[in-house]
Amino acid sequence: MLLTPSGLLLGKRGITRKIQSTFSTILSSKMSSPATKDQAESQNFPFLMDEQTVATLKESKTLIILRGLPGSGKSYLAKEIQDKYRDSTRIISADKHNIKPVIRTVISKEYDDLDKALIGSFKKRSVNVIVLDDTHHDRERLESVFDTADAHNFTVILVEPKTQWRRDCNVLKDKSHWKLSMEELKGLRGPLEMEVLPFYFGWFLTTASMDTLKKLRHSFLDTLGGLKVFRKRATPFYVRDENHKGKVDLLSYFGQKPNIMHCTTKYCNHGTEPGSKEYSQLDAVKKSYGKVFTLSITALFITPETAGARVELDEQQLLLWPLDAEKEVMPSDNLPKGSRAHITLGCAKDVKDVQTGIDLLKFVQLQGKGEKGEEMGEICGGDLRYFNNGLWMLSLARKIEIKALFSGFYGKSSSTCERRKESSPLLSCTIA
Ligand code: 2AM
Secondary structure, three states, X not given: OEEOOOOOEEOHHHHHHHHHHHHHHHHHHHHHXXXXXXXXXXXXXXXXXXXXXXXXXXXXXXXXXXXXXXXOOHHXXXXXXXXXXXXXXXXXXXXXXXXXXXXXXXXXXXXXXXXXXXXXXHXXXXXXXXXXXXXXXXXXXXXXXXXXXXXXXXXXXXXXXXXXXXXXXXXXXXXXXXXXXXXXXXXXXXXXXXXXOOXXXXXXXXXXXXXXXXXXXXXXXXXXXXXXXXXXXXXXXXHHOOOOOOOOOHHHHOOEOOOOOEEEEEEOHHXXXXXXXXHXXXXXXXXXXXXXEEEEEEEEEEOOOEEEEEEEOOHHHHOOOOOOOOOOOOOOOOOOOOOOOEEEEEEOOOOOOOHHHHHHHHHHHHHHOOOOOXXXXXXXXXXXXXXXXXXXXXXXXXXXXXXXXXXXXOOOOOXXXXXXXXXXXXXXXXXX
16 A cells, blocks of 8 residues: 555555556647647658658659748748758758748749759759748749649649648748738738649659659560561551551650659649549548559550550559549449559550540450450560450559659649640650
8 A cells, every 4th residue: 555645545556547547647738738739730741751651752753842821830841851851852942042922923033043953953863852942822933833843753742831820820920030011921821722733633653663664664565566466456556657667666656655654543634623622622632642652553555546554553542533533434334443543654646645544444344344355475474465456455464563652743734645745855755
């Protein structure tokens, strides 16, 4: 028995219980203290908290664009990112370039130096994570940053700090060294409250995974194009390719390619597509935005229009797959959820990349009817089959695992494949 300071008499078991309850009181008071809770919440981003994401982004090319009012916690977040990613990071801050966060009628020369620093960082081999710390209230400015990132093959993550006061002008007016007036802050808040929806959401392959898939794509198209069995059945390809001269070079035939290989989940067209806003608000989307996933590739395929890789989604990944993704393009069929998941490897001349998913569903429909295709032998680690009308599929003996970042593509709204034709040399194809 023991006499406690509070005058209670406790046996051995009582002591244990008392200690436990004291500990849990201390713990719960710590957990609920506003500073600790806020801090934990403000760091609650997969690119800070998820180990696989951090390890993968250290070796890929990512631009983290911070957006929000002055004083909302962007620079704090930038510092957190730098602490995580160390030597592979560069922070580019509008404050450091003395750019005042105000509404401008034109993007002034004040941005010239910052842009030079940004482009310098894009070009630096050792820099993998760039953090761009600015209010980004101006849509035109933001769009020019998106396009520059795309031109340098950097995947974008657009982030607003999660601090409780991020939109509270009363608190913010004392937090920033710019000492903006209430009117100035409210003026900036208006455009910042308008959500920026991407051209499309999806998984964007990391640099290393893109290299793996580019090699596979190259050997598949090169080998297939050279096969006698293919040349004998190449009429659907000759019909599209007036310069074929008796042989189809599949590598140049599928010459229209996106800059960054990706598996689209939701096409939003910057918010004009039905269901875009609802998709962006899904819990799974909000939690997964900025997180790296491992996707499995099970097959490669070509049709006279497109070349693609079939992606098999697991349960978690299917949470990010829109319910109507298959119905959107094949309304009369009841195809399994996720069966349209793919990565476009290339399109024939004048074909839009959206066609790849439609082409994949043609195979899924045939397989659903029990068609297995004609066996054409083994190439490139898989079993090659022909399904008529120029439909070829290589089912891989072993699934290929690739790493991909779930995020958005925010660049220009024209089709990525079509855009390539009139693009500047910077935007030209990058896949070997
Ligand atoms: P992809 O995923 O097959 O490559 C922009 O066009 C991007 O969104 C492309 O990557 C494209 O195809 C994808 N996409 C998905 N659905 C689309 C749709 N309904 N219209 C246009 N593009 C779509």
